[in-house]
Amino acid sequence: MTYIPISPHERDEMLATVGVQSLDELFDAIPAKQRFPKLNLPPAWTEMEALEELSNIANANENARGDLISFLGAGMYHHYIPSVVDHMLRRGEFYTAYTPYQPEISQGTLQAIFEYQSLMAALTGMDVSNASHYDGATAAAEAVTLAHVQFRGKRNRVVLSPAIHPQYRQVIRTYTQAMGVEIVGENDGLSDVRFSAEDLQALVSEETCLVIVQYPDFFGRVYDYKKFIDDAHAKGALVCVIANPTALALFKTPGEMGADIVVGDGQPLGIPMWFGGPSIGFFTTRKQYIHKMAGRLVGETVDNKGQRGYVLTLTAREQHIKRERATSNICTNQSLLALASAVYLSVLGKAGLKQVANLCYQKAHYAANELNKVKGYGVSRDVFFHEFVLECPQSASEINAHLLEHGILGGYDLGQDYPALKNHLLIAVTEMNSKEEIDALVSVLSEVKYG
Amino acid sequence: MVNALEATSPKVVEPTVFDLSSPGRVGVQMPAPDVPAMEAPPSHLLRSELPLPELAEADVVRHYTRLSSFNYSVDGGFYPLGSCTMKYNPKINEDVCRLPGFLFTHPLQPIETAQGNLALMYQLQEWLKEIAGFAGVTLQPAAGAQGEFTGILMMRAYHKSRGDDKRVKMLIPDAAHGTNPASVGMMGMTVVTIPSDSRGNVDLNALEAACDDTVVGMMLTNPNTLGMFDENVEKVISLVHGCGGLMYGDGANLNALLGIVRPGDVGFDVMHFNLHKTFAVPHGGGGPGSGPVGAAEHLLDFLPDPLVGIVEEGDDETPPLYGFITPAKTIGRMKTFHGHFGGGLVRAFAYIAMQGPDGLKDIAQYAVLNANYLQAKLRDTYKIPYDRICMHEFVAEGRFEGSDVRALDISKRLMDYNFHPPTNYFPLIVPEALMIEPTETENKDTLDAFADAMIKIAEEAKTAPEVVKSAPHTTRFGRMDEVKAARELVLCCWLPEGYDLS
Ligand SMILES: Cc1ncc(COP(=O)(O)O)c(C=O)c1O
Numbered sequence: 001m002t003y004i005p006i007s008p009h010e011r012d013e014m015l016a017t018v019g020v021q022s023l024d025e026l027f028d029a030i031p032a033k034q035r036f037p038k039l040n041l042p043p044a045w046t047e048m049e050a051l052e053e054l055s056n057i058a059n060a061n062e063n064a065r066g067d068l069i070s071f072l073g074a075g076m077y078h079h080y081i082p083s084v085v086d087h088m089l090r091r092g093e094f095y096t097a098y099t100p101y102q103p104e105i106s107q108g109t110l111q112a113i114f115e116y117q118s119l120m121a122a123l124t125g126m127d128v129s130n131a132s133h134y135d136g137a138t139a140a141a142e143a144v145t146l147a148h149v150q151f152r153g154k155r156n157r158v159v160l161s162p163a164i165h166p167q168y169r170q171v172i173r174t175y176t177q178a179m180g181v182e183i184v185g186e187n188d189g190l191s192d193v194r195f196s197a198e199d200l201q202a203l204v205s206e207e208t209c210l211v212i213v214q215y216p217d218f219f220g221r222v223y224d225y226k227k228f229i230d231d232a233h234a235k236g237a238l239v240c241v242i243a244n245p246t247a248l249a250l251f252k253t254p255g256e257m258g259a260d261i262v263v264g265d266g267q268p269l270g271i272p273m274w275f276g277g278p279s280i281g282f283f284t285t286r287k288q289y290i291h292k293m294a295g296r297l298v299g300e301t302v303d304n305k306g307q308r309g310y311v312l313t314l315t316a317r318e319q320h321i322k323r324e325r326a327t328s329n330i331c332t333n334q335s336l337l338a339l340a341s342a343v344y345l346s347v348l349g350k351a352g353l354k355q356v357a358n359l360c361y362q363k364a365h366y367a368a369n370e371l372n373k374v375k376g377y378g379v380s381r382d383v384f385f386h387e388f389v390l391e392c393p394q395s396a397s398e399i400n401a402h403l404l405e406h407g408i409l410g411g412y413d414l415g416q417d418y419p420a421l422k423n424h425l426l427i428a429v430t431e432m433n434s435k436e437e438i439d440a441l442v443s444v445l446s447e448v449k450y451g
Numbered sequence: 452m453v454n455a456l457e458a459t460s461p462k463v464v465e466p467t468v469f470d471l472s473s474p475g476r477v478g479v480q481m482p483a484p485d486v487p488a489m490e491a492p493p494s495h496l497l498r499s500e501l502p503l504p505e506l507a508e509a510d511v512v513r514h515y516t517r518l519s520s521f522n523y524s525v526d527g528g529f530y531p532l533g534s535c536t537m538k539y540n541p542k543i544n545e546d547v548c549r550l551p552g553f554l555f556t557h558p559l560q561p562i563e564t565a566q567g568n569l570a571l572m573y574q575l576q577e578w579l580k581e582i583a584g585f586a587g588v589t590l591q592p593a594a595g596a597q598g599e600f601t602g603i604l605m606m607r608a609y610h611k612s613r614g615d616d617k618r619v620k621m622l623i624p625d626a627a628h629g630t631n632p633a634s635v636g637m638m639g640m641t642v643v644t645i646p647s648d649s650r651g652n653v654d655l656n657a658l659e660a661a662c663d664d665t666v667v668g669m670m671l672t673n674p675n676t677l678g679m680f681d682e683n684v685e686k687v688i689s690l691v692h693g694c695g696g697l698m699y700g701d702g703a704n705l706n707a708l709l710g711i712v713r714p715g716d717v718g719f720d721v722m723h724f725n726l727h728k729t730f731a732v733p734h735g736g737g738g739p740g741s742g743p744v745g746a747a748e749h750l751l752d753f754l755p756d757p758l759v760g761i762v763e764e765g766d767d768e769t770p771p772l773y774g775f776i777t778p779a780k781t782i783g784r785m786k787t788f789h790g791h792f793g794g795g796l797v798r799a800f801a802y803i804a805m806q807g808p809d810g811l812k813d814i815a816q817y818a819v820l821n822a823n824y825l826q827a828k829l830r831d832t833y834k835i836p837y838d839r840i841c842m843h844e845f846v847a848e849g850r851f852e853g854s855d856v857r858a859l860d861i862s863k864r865l866m867d868y869n870f871h872p873p874t875n876y877f878p879l880i881v882p883e884a885l886m887i888e889p890t891e892t893e894n895k896d897t898l899d900a901f902a903d904a905m906i907k908i909a910e911e912a913k914t915a916p917e918v919v920k921s922a923p924h925t926t927r928f929g930r931m932d933e934v935k936a937a938r939e940l941v942l943c944c945w946l947p948e949g950y951d952l953s
Contacts, residue, residue: 001805003539003731004817005894011820014895018823018840023816026823026840027711029680034716036812040581044807047543054801058552060567065555068564072557075787082479084508086549092526093519096540099737103931104923105866107464108522109736112515115468118943122502128942132738134593137787145637167787174755174783178607178638222496252498265787275568276558276788278593278739278795290940296737300944301936304921304929308461313936319596319633320877324642329633332594332727336735336794339515346468347478347511350503355481366486383492400561409560435485 001047064273064409069437071367073387073428074218074412075136075165076276077268079246079356080431085270085343095336099296103311104303109335110310114298116338119345123248124262125255126284130295132334133281136242136265137168140212141175142283142294143240143261145327147210148181149292150238155209160185161200163217164242166417172212181209197228208237210261215243215254219414219426220364220387222251229258245269245282247385249357261285270344271337280337291317294328359431360386363438367429370442377445387428389414389421392448396425399448406444464927465517467944472504478511502945521927522736523871529897531825533844533874533886534628534676536706536728541802544731548797558788562762562774568792569773572759575800576743579724582803582811583705584715585745589754590790595703597785598723598742599634599670604782605721605746605753606668606697607638612753612780615695622661622669622691624653626676626878631701640667647880651679651837653687662690668697673714674704674842676878676886678822688718697721697750705729706890707819707842710812720747726791730799741795756781759789817891818843821898825889828902832909836881844888846881856912856919858883863930864911864922868904 006014011023020026027035045053064070064078072078089095093108100106100113113131120129133139144158158181160169169186176183184203204211211232216222229239240261241254246268254262267279285293291314299313319326348356364386372379376393390411392399400410415422429438463470506514523530530537547553556565576588592598603621610618621635624645632642643661648654653671669691674680681687688698700714700722706729708714714722726732727740734740746754757775765771790796806814819842826835826845833847849858862872862885874886889898911919923929 001541002810002813003541003892004813005892006817006820010895011817014820014824017827018820019827020823020840023820026816026819027680029682029840030712031685031717034712036711037584037713037716039710039808039811041578041808041811042804044810045804047805050543050801050805051547053804054547054797055550055552057567057571058547058550060570061552061556062560062564063552063555064557065551068560070557070560072559074559076558078555078557080481082508084479084511087512088515088519090545091516091519092540093522093524095545095733095735096525096527097522097736098530098532098535098537098734102523102862102866102872104863104926104928105523105871106521106736107928108518108520111465111467111518111521112736114942114944118467118469118945119503121943122945125498134597134739135786135788138593138597138785165787167784170756170784171786174604174785175637177604177783178640180639222492224496248498249501250492250498251496256498272554272793273557274554274793275556275565276790276792277786278741278791278793280739290942297942299936299939300941301932301939302461303931306462307928308463309928309931311931311933311936313933313940313942318629320629322633323629324632324636326629326633326636329596329600329630329637330594331596331630332734332740333738334735335737335739336733337739339736342468343511343515346504346506346514347508348481348503349472349476349478349505350501351477351505352479352481353503354501359481359484361492362484362489363486365489369489383496404561404564409557409564412559431481438486 001044068407068409069440070409071411071427071429071441072409074426075265076273077428078273078430078432079268081270081272082347084347085340088343089336089340094339100312103309107309110298112339112342113335114300114310116342117298119342120282121284123245124243124284125253126262127287128290129282129284130293130297132338133283133295134334135279135281136263137171139263139281139283140168140242141172142328143263144172144176144181144210146261146289146292147238148179149327151209155207156180157182157184157207157209159203159208159211161213162186162195163219164212164214165218168242201228201231204232204235204237206235208235210238210240212240212242215241216247216385219389220384221382222385224252224257226257246357246360249353250361266341269341271340278334278337280334280341295330296333356431360429363433364388364429367427367438371445374442374446386430387426390425390427392423392425394448395423399425402448403444408441408444468504468506468514469944471506471510471514474505476505476507478506478508528869528871529893529901530871531873531887531889532871533888534703536888536890538731538890539892540731540733544798544801547801548793553793553797566773569759571800572796573773575796576759578803579743579745582709583722583745584713586748587751587754588743588745589758590743590796591755591785592723592742592744593786593791594738594740595723595725595742596630596634598744599630600637601744601755601785602699602721602723603634603638605750606699608753608780608782609697609750610667617665618667620666622666624671624675625880627670627672628676628701631670650682651677652681652683655683655686658687658690662694664695666694666696668699670699670701672701672704674707677837677846678841678844679837680842684717703728704843707815709815710808711815715747721750726795726799731802732795732798739791739794741791752779753782754778755785756783814891821889821891821893825887825898825902829905832906844886846878847885847887848881848883849885850883851909851912854912854916856916858885860919860922861885861908864908864919865904866923867925870901870904
């Protein structure tokens with residue numbers, strides 16, 4: 001299937017204009033030995049074949065819409081996406097445009113990003129938001145860079161709560177491996193769910209540039225970090241909160257608790273799970289850190305006709321101007337998904353987003369209560385949002401295998417990352433789980449015999 | 452703060468969602484809970500207000516539809532933005548990437564339940580290896596810049612694993628994209644800039660002088676950002692390898708090389724692909740992209756964690772079981788989960804599958820033909836500082852003797868002729884650069900019309916320079932006050948004052 005709109009006769013005219021005899025002649029600069037390799041690839045599919053083949057590939061998966069009842073979350077959530085969202089994303093005017101470098105003919109993208117920035121600042125309770133990062137984990141890694149630069153490299157320690165998503169902690173380690181910062185927290189005796197904020201605070205010192213906590217934490221627990229943040233500030237450290245955006249419809253904002261930076265993954269805001277990506281990383285902060293924040297920023301201005309308009313602003317922070325002195329190399333970001341989040345938040349609005357959060361809260365608590373009644377299972381009494389830790393009578397992997405036989409995608413096996421929690425599942429419940437599904441989970445789990 | 456005298460309020464062409472909000476309006480509603488009412492969360496943990504807009508669904512659709520009409524796009528017209536490969540995005544890819552089996556799979560579900568996705572990823576790894584001549588590929592990086600960061604981390608880890616700790620210098624040509632030095636800066640390495648010679652190749656004398664045992668390697672974009680294939684690429688690579696350095700390829704310009712030459716065959720050790728350029732993943736108004744990285748044999752152990760591999764061999768009856776594997780000395784994880792699967796990998800897979808080996812070669816040949824055709828048509832009007840057969844793009848100077856019209860003005864004036872401007876002011880080594888990349892999906896009529904417009908503008912620069920300097924005239928929005936934006940820093944809008952939040 002070709003998308004080249006040039007006929008043989010036009011090609012020949014064009015070759016003549018260029019002054020060469022053949023297409024091959026255009027490539028004389030390429031080392032002759034390696035020129036025109038034969039690629040060992042299958043022959044081309046037509047469009048009809050592609051649809052057929054890709055449908056087969058997609059059908060070889062079991063998915064949470066048609067095949068499986070899902071209680072799996074752990075950083076990627078099965079939420080309802082209003083139909084409007086994808087209708088807007090599928091407008092070619094949006095998805096086939098480039099980064100809005102030419103504001104006169106990019107106001108659609110620019111205003112949409114400006115609205116996204118405004119919505120994220122409102123949701124997190126912060127002053128400003130950038131235009132996006134690749135995902136929540138890379139946004140968290142860039143928070144480390146901001147803090148490190150803020151203290152000009154004089155504070156070289158980062159305290160990570162062990163209750164941060166394990167993959168976020170891995171990404172932060174990858175990003176900082178050549179930066180000369182030391183990461184403390186996860187390997188300091190705080191490796192299971194029972195550590196306290198005081199234990200974590202004890203690791204914060206005059207050498208700490210940044211403390212990162214998660215809200216709700218990886219185990220779903222909702223904790224008021226106000227005092228924790230005040231104490232860290234007293235030692236001069238900055239604090240970054242990784243937040244779940246849906247939870248922020250209900251719970252106190254990290255901004256209210258005094259956070260300096262709020263990051264997270266925007267996938268719950270109208271983005272499909274899509275086997276893990278693409279999603280969007282949001283990054284909001286206080287005014288005083290704008291100049292050190294990575295990523296693009298859209299600002300309001302006027303055009304020469306006196307009309308309100310928007311432009312990419314403070315670009316002097318970015319790679320194309322600062323080159324090796326830029327604090328981040330980010331260029332392409334997640335623009336279209338910023339649009340998705342903006343449409344999602346607009347069409348649900350204040351009332352709709354609260355309804356989503358409330359449904360998640362109610363259903364997860366119903367599930368936790370019912371599971372807690374089953375002999376051999378236990379749920380802790382912490383305040384949680386839509387995810388909770390379920391202690392099981394057998395290994396989590398055996399429980400999950402049993403659930404899968406009944407068409408249920410079980411929770412996340414916490415033993416993978418926390419050896420002390422090898423019989424524990426992280427169960428996620430969203431508005432997509434009906435009471436009937438939750439009851440089915442409870443009933444299948446009740447069949448699992450003790451020991 | 453805005454000076455009161457300046458604060459005449461601008462005309463609002465399209466209100467924001469906050470401006471449009473009206474208390475009590477509802478959009479999409481959610482069902483009532485079907486579980487018994489649970490005890491509410493403790494009130495001290497709750498937020499007091501949620502300052503989000505209140506709109507009806509039709510308000511939202513009208514609003515974003517109007518916004519979309521303010522954008523120029525590939526679907527709407529010619530977009531010769533150099534270095535960005537703004538080719539046509541096939542519509543079938545939009546359909547297949549949204550198949551429910553892709554949309555509703557969770558990245559952490561058991562591999563036995565996601566064999567379709569994993570097989571697709573495995574196959575795409577194999578195809579990218581074959582297309583560019585590498586021994587291994589990671590699909591994890593989110594975009595080109597993250598691919599660069601991945602590759603440099605791997606280069607660093609390679610040297611360290613050999614106990615070679617003194618390598619701190621990265622060689623980067625002066626024509627390079629800003630992400631190259633910025634990626635190096637993130638690692639605390641130093642950048643040594645290598646000049647280009649008069650034919651647009653790497654200056655071999657300067658390169659030779661910079662090569663020593665403190666060199667991590669070199670980052671080379673080839674074809675480079677002048678659109679030139681480096682005529683001495685083998686010599687460049689042998690100099691870098693000769694001092695123990697590794698060769699990084701910025702694959703942003705791979706569109707010119709499909710079926711023409713494989714970077715791995717020429718000696719590149721590691722390279723990122725931009726699926727959102729070469730393989731027709733739409734740019735989305737600035738993302739998401741997808742930046743897989745290919746690696747030669749000696750760098751395989753350092754690839755990010757995890758890769759997709761075969762965890763149980765198949766036989767005649769049963770297909771293999773695909774799963775995840777961790778490279779022995781991995782640099783770690785670059786992002787959560789498995790890369791931009793749905794938006795990036797599925798679309799690129801579909802695109803490559805529908806091209807086949809011959810189709811890929813056609814893409815490169817016609818991309819290069821189109822660029823050379825435009826270059827030939829503009830050569831007499833615009834100065835082409837590095838004038839030889841170009842690859843998929845070329846760079847012209849947007850300035851004329853005796854005129855103060857600049858590249859920026861030419862760009863804006865092109866909008867009046869209904870074209871998107873080329874990339875301007877990049878690469879930095881060409882004054883008033885206009886970097887033109889037509890791609891293979893444009894027909895001759897469009898290229899002719901664009902060349903005519905460019906020639907017309909050159910004439911206007913002499914006869915009516917004011918018209919060019921005050922362009923665009925026909926677009927809905929005019930030139931923006933960028934100084935005001937940077938000075939006032941209005942980065943969010945809020946609900947109008949007095950809005951009832953209860
Ligand atoms: C030559 C070159 N290198 C690197 C990049 C960065 O790629 P990305 O925007 O996908 O991060 C670009 C993007 O425009 C580019 O043109």
